[in-house]
Amino acid sequence: MKRLTPDLLVIGAGSGGLSVAAGAAQMGADVILLEGHRMGGDCLNYGCVPSKALLSAARRAAVLRQGAAPGTGGDPVAEYTAAMAHVAEVIARIAPHDSVERFESLGVRVIRAWGRFISPREVVAGDHVIRPRRVVIATGAAPLVPDIPGLAEVPYLTNETLFDLRHPPEHLLIAGGGPVGLEMAQAHLRLGVPVTVIEGDRLLGREDPELAALLSDRLRAEGAEIVEAARIARVAGTAGDIHVETEAGATYGGSHLLLALGRRARTDGLGLEAAGITANGRGIRTDARLRTGNRRVYAIGDVTGGAQFTHVAGYQAGVVLRAALFALPSRARSDHIPRVTYTDPEIAQVGMTEAEARAAHGARLEVHRVDLAQNDRAVAEGLGPGMIKLMAVRGRPVGVSIAGPQAGELIGIWALALARGMKLSAIAGLVLPYPTLGELNKRVAGAYFSARLFDNETVKRLVRAVQHMLP
Ligand SMILES: Cc1cc2nc3c(=O)[nH]c(=O)nc-3n(C[C@H](O)[C@H](O)[C@H](O)COP(=O)(O)OP(=O)(O)OC[C@H]3O[C@@H](n4cnc5c(N)ncnc54)[C@H](O)[C@@H]3O)c2cc1C
Numbered sequence: 001m002k003r004l005t006p007d008l009l010v011i012g013a014g015s016g017g018l019s020v021a022a023g024a025a026q027m028g029a030d031v032i033l034l035e036g037h038r039m040g041g042d043c044l045n046y047g048c049v050p051s052k053a054l055l056s057a058a059r060r061a062a063v064l065r066q067g068a069a070p071g072t073g074g075d076p077v078a079e080y081t082a083a084m085a086h087v088a089e090v091i092a093r094i095a096p097h098d099s100v101e102r103f104e105s106l107g108v109r110v111i112r113a114w115g116r117f118i119s120p121r122e123v124v125a126g127d128h129v130i131r132p133r134r135v136v137i138a139t140g141a142a143p144l145v146p147d148i149p150g151l152a153e154v155p156y157l158t159n160e161t162l163f164d165l166r167h168p169p170e171h172l173l174i175a176g177g178g179p180v181g182l183e184m185a186q187a188h189l190r191l192g193v194p195v196t197v198i199e200g201d202r203l204l205g206r207e208d209p210e211l212a213a214l215l216s217d218r219l220r221a222e223g224a225e226i227v228e229a230a231r232i233a234r235v236a237g238t239a240g241d242i243h244v245e246t247e248a249g250a251t252y253g254g255s256h257l258l259l260a261l262g263r264r265a266r267t268d269g270l271g272l273e274a275a276g277i278t279a280n281g282r283g284i285r286t287d288a289r290l291r292t293g294n295r296r297v298y299a300i301g302d303v304t305g306g307a308q309f310t311h312v313a314g315y316q317a318g319v320v321l322r323a324a325l326f327a328l329p330s331r332a333r334s335d336h337i338p339r340v341t342y343t344d345p346e347i348a349q350v351g352m353t354e355a356e357a358r359a360a361h362g363a364r365l366e367v368h369r370v371d372l373a374q375n376d377r378a379v380a381e382g383l384g385p386g387m388i389k390l391m392a393v394r395g396r397p398v399g400v401s402i403a404g405p406q407a408g409e410l411i412g413i414w415a416l417a418l419a420r421g422m423k424l425s426a427i428a429g430l431v432l433p434y435p436t437l438g439e440l441n442k443r444v445a446g447a448y449f450s451a452r453l454f455d456n457e458t459v460k461r462l463v464r465a466v467q468h469m470l471p
């Protein structure tokens with residue numbers, strides 16, 4: 001066994017681990033990075049990148065099909081194969097950025113092995129025993145496979161196997177109507193695959209119901225069968241002939257089943273007990289500084305069971321770098337973290353939803369909304385439906401929800417406003433190019449002031465008085 005004593009050991013080369021390792025090595029720390037499987041983790045190999053690439057290929061296929069004369073559209077099998085080839089190509093194009101070669105060129109020692117704590121200060125990986133000054137656990141999460149009767153006997157897909165398909169499913173059953181389920185539902189619908197989504201509660205349960213409804217209407221219009229408030233009680237069947245039964249006794253059949261029922265923190269085999277680190281059902285427990293129960297060990301990203309996004313893992317990497325490299329106390333916030341579901345319409349959120357803001361601020365809350373149809377660019381481009389909703393308290397935003405094209409781009413300015421505690425006047429006072437979708441942001445901020453300015457007797461009296469005095 002080789003013994004190594006780096007400043008920092010990072011376990012897991014996904015979104016969180018790669019950010020910590022690159023930052024620490026470039027700032028002069030001696031860093032070892034462990035990866036037991038694929039460099040790049042879920043986001044590159046099984047998550048963000050393949051899902052967005054598939055959505056993009058499917059959108060193009062649907063547009064081409066719409067433009068084609070009846071009966072002359074593309075061959076659906078060839079379209080599906082080409083879409084999945086596009087996914088593989090996009091992954092291959094981004095992979096060098098997350099590769100062993102790139103990280104070694106940054107000064108990181110990469111060990112391709114699974115890491116396991118054998119004591120509070122030591123980790124074994126392959127034929128190495130590593131005793132670092134600090135450890136960052138960034139081992140991510142795996143698809144949740146609940147204990148549903150019959151599921152273990154039935155072939156099913158997850159986000160780790162879906163992108164290996166090269167032939168379109170005859171009928172895709174999707175268990176779960178969260179972001180994974182709905183992004184993959186729309187991608188498959190647009191590739192001509194019949195889709196049924198079975199959701200135990202309501203679609204995109206975390207999002208504003210009004211915005212989520214715009215998406216479910218769209219998916220239904222594109223041909224999806226969507227069943228809500230239908231918890232899956234039993235699964236049966238064989239390859240190509242799967243049946244899902246709900247608690248209410250309804251049965252839905254399809255050729256393939258995709259599980260999109262949430263995620264489970266990857267802590268198996270990490271030896272957390274030996275390190276004195278506790279995990280609960282959601283993941284590794286950390287404090288606001290992302291420290292685990294072991295003061296030398298931090299945990300970031302999906303393994304902590306918090307908001308599971310690449311940009312959250314990256315943000316938390318920055319928090320840990322300040323603490324581990326500079327010994328600066330640094331706390332992770334969550335009130336300014338945006339999230340986006342990349343369907344059409346996109347659903348974006350930062351800060352509180354309307355329901356959360358009402359519960360937190362009661363009568364002090366003001367809600368303003370602007371419909372996408374009120375935006376000239378959207379009208380000119382024939383875009384829609386969509387809307388922006390602003391939750392404001394005393395002249396400052398506490399949350400923004402956007403549904404529509406480029407909602408993920410539009411939310412950026414609100415992420416800045418919430419992060420910096422900016423006033424709405426800063427957004428309302430912006431001069432933006434006309435005609436752009438970005439004007440929606442200015443318009444909804446302006447709606448906060450227009451009631452105060454235009455329906456205000458004092459303002460009217462003041463204007464009349466000034467006008468009398470003017471020569
Ligand atoms: C289908 C899908 C689509 C998604 N789309 C988006 C999106 O559009 N935008 C977004 O922000 N987020 C998206 N996400 C979420 C995003 O992928 C995750 O939040 C992100 O990958 C988390 O990064 P991480 O570093 O915590 O973990 P991961 O990226 O999962 O990386 C963890 C790494 O640790 C390795 N590992 C585990 N245990 C060990 C061990 N003991 N020793 C060594 N290595 C180990 C794993 O092999 C893995 O490579 C999506 C997720 C899915 C499933």
Ligand SMILES: NC(=O)c1ccc[n+]([C@@H]2O[C@H](COP(=O)([O-])OP(=O)(O)OC[C@H]3O[C@@H](n4cnc5c(N)ncnc54)[C@H](O)[C@@H]3O)[C@@H](O)[C@H]2O)c1
Pocket residue numbers: 146175176177178179180181183198199200201202203204205230231232233260261262263307308309339340341342
């Ligand atoms: N665009 C993005 O940023 C993006 C995309 C995909 C995934 N992600 C991340 O990955 C995480 C996981 O996504 P997900 O969609 O797998 O999980 P999720 O937890 O968001 O959704 C799972 C859904 O399955 C339903 N469900 C659970 N058990 C059920 C049962 N027995 N029967 C029927 N329905 C049941 C839940 O009610 C829920 O709506 C997300 O929370 C997100 O953080 C992000």
